[in-house]
Amino acid sequence: MTPPVRPAPIRPRAPKVGIVSLGCPKALVDSERIITRLRAEGYQIAPDYAGADLVLVNTCGFLDSARDESLDAIGEAIEANGKVIVTGCLGAEPEVIEQAHPKVLAVTGPHQYEAVMEAVHTHLTPPHNPHLDLVPETGLRLTPRHYAYLKISEGCSNRCSFCIIPRLRGDLVSRPVHHVLTEAERLVKAGVKELLVISQDTSAYGLDVRYKAETWHGTEYETRFLDLARGLGSLGVWTRLHYVYPYPHVDAVIPLMAEGLITPYLDIPFQHASANVLKAMKRPARQDKVLDRIAAWRRDVPDLAIRSTFIVGFPGETDEDFEILLDFIREAKIDRAGCFQYENVVHAESRALPDHVPDALKEERWHRFMQVQAEISADRAEAQVGTIQDVIVDGVGDEPGIMVARTKADAPEVDAVVYVEGAMHLKAGDIVPVKITGADDYDLYAALA
Numbered sequence: 336m337t338p339p340v341r342p343a344p345i346r347p348r349a350p351k352v353g354i355v356s357l358g359c360p361k362a363l364v365d366s367e368r369i370i371t372r373l374r375a376e377g378y379q380i381a382p383d384y385a386g387a388d389l390v391l392v393n394t395c396g397f398l399d400s401a402r403d404e405s406l407d408a409i410g411e412a413i414e415a416n417g418k419v420i421v422t423g424c425l426g427a428e429p430e431v432i433e434q435a436h437p438k439v440l441a442v443t444g445p446h447q448y449e450a451v452m453e454a455v456h457t458h459l460t461p462p463h464n465p466h467l468d469l470v471p472e473t474g475l476r477l478t479p480r481h482y483a484y485l486k487i488s489e490g491c492s493n494r495c496s497f498c499i500i501p502r503l504r505g506d507l508v509s510r511p512v513h514h515v516l517t518e519a520e521r522l523v524k525a526g527v528k529e530l531l532v533i534s535q536d537t538s539a540y541g542l543d544v545r546y547k548a549e550t551w552h553g554t555e556y557e558t559r560f561l562d563l564a565r566g567l568g569s570l571g572v573w574t575r576l577h578y579v580y581p582y583p584h585v586d587a588v589i590p591l592m593a594e595g596l597i598t599p600y601l602d603i604p605f606q607h608a609s610a611n612v613l614k615a616m617k618r619p620a621r622q623d624k625v626l627d628r629i630a631a632w633r634r635d636v637p638d639l640a641i642r643s644t645f646i647v648g649f650p651g652e653t654d655e656d657f658e659i660l661l662d663f664i665r666e667a668k669i670d671r672a673g674c675f676q677y678e679n680v681v682h683a684e685s686r687a688l689p690d691h692v693p694d695a696l697k698e699e700r701w702h703r704f705m706q707v708q709a710e711i712s713a714d715r716a717e718a719q720v721g722t723i724q725d726v727i728v729d730g731v732g733d734e735p736g737i738m739v740a741r742t743k744a745d746a747p748e749v750d751a752v753v754y755v756e757g758a759m760h761l762k763a764g765d766i767v768p769v770k771i772t773g774a775d776d777y778d779l780y781a782a783l784a
């Protein structure tokens with residue numbers, strides 16, 4: 336007797352969520368966490384609007400330009416797909432989003448992972464059988480495999496007058512140091528060669544938990560910037576510190592760079608150099624004697640690269656203040672600098688300050704700043720020619736036969752790159768010595784050493 340033919344089981348198609356991630360690396364980490372949760376529950380991630388059953392837009396709300404970009408992205412997603420949930424920084428102001436886009440299904444604020452998931456469940460039924468084992472231990476990441484952002488805290492307890500991050504993200508909440516170190520170790524085991532430490536104020540790490548001590552691999556580590564750096568330094572990969580404020584204890588991390596445990600790179604958002612402007616900005620950490628400190632850091636770690644961001648045209652900034660700023664970047668030889676024209680961000684305290692700078696003057700100062708910075712950067716690049724340096728390969732360049740890589744002085748996505756010849760056999764994440772053969776204003780050209 337022929338056995339009855341059983342129909343093949345009908346597997347329901349996994350619901351697909353499209354993700355649009357806007358904003359800074361911190362927002363990117365939030366997106367990664369959300370994607371990890373979605374995949375853990377059995378949702379698929381759709382690569383485009385057309386293939387998605389629902390689109391999640393992770394927004395940025397820091398500057399007016401970012402708010403506009405976020406609102407445009409929401410509009411585009413609604414037009415292309417129709418089912419849209421909004422999260423992220425701009426989500427802290429649901430009325431703005433709902434007014435511009437009444438068709439949005441739900442709005443949640445920054446790092447409200449539970450609320451995002453709840454909104455997804457409401458509008459897209461979760462699959463019946465979650466395949467938890469599909470999710471790697473490291474979670475799912477949006478950055479290439481060889482580098483990863485490591486978020487050590489949420490929020491910020493400072494109150495800089497131009498900034499609405501604390502309003503959007505709340506006060507500082509530090510992750511326990513052993514959790515951060517365990518995550519970093521997993522990332523390294525999964526092939527990550529470069530860790531990028533991010534937060535709103537990396538030097539304030541642990542202040543909210545009174546630097547609570549935890550144990551990791553049998554050793555006690557305080558939830559503190561220096562201990563964290565020491566732990567990360569033990570993992571044997573490049574470790575970059577971003578958003579470090581020049582508090583006195585930053586000096587203590589310089590010996591770790593001298594020993595080669597931490598990458599000789601400090602991202603310090605100085606924002607300005609004039610005492611008057613810094614006071615009006617209500618910046619944390621005093622900046623007097625900062626030039627002396629930078630000189631001392633460079634004495635101990637000659638290849639230290641300093642990246643920073645600055646705001647020109649802050650309310651009350653005089654010609655003299657601006658000249659102080661230019662003198663500062665010249666003297667400090669800030670290797671990499673981003674410069675922004677002051678924006679009168681909605682809800683920022685600085686809106687109420689007197690003596691706003693006219694737009695044309697802001698623009699003029701911005702151009703002058705960029706000119707000086709280009710000269711500093713070009714001098715720096717020129718000085719590298721002839722040296723041999725380790726670079727980390729990011730991938731294939733646009734020109735045939737050229738690989739794109741970075742030196743220790745360059746963070747991904749924001750800094751310069753090195754174009755390397757004769758390295759096509761290498762793969763992303765390889766770290767190799769190269770000889771620098773040429774330079775333009777920012778980027779370097781090299782051949783394998």
Ligand code: SF4
Pocket residue numbers: 491492493494495498499500501535536619
């Ligand atoms: S330190 Fe100042 S600029 Fe940075 S997030 Fe906190 S309040 Fe904003």
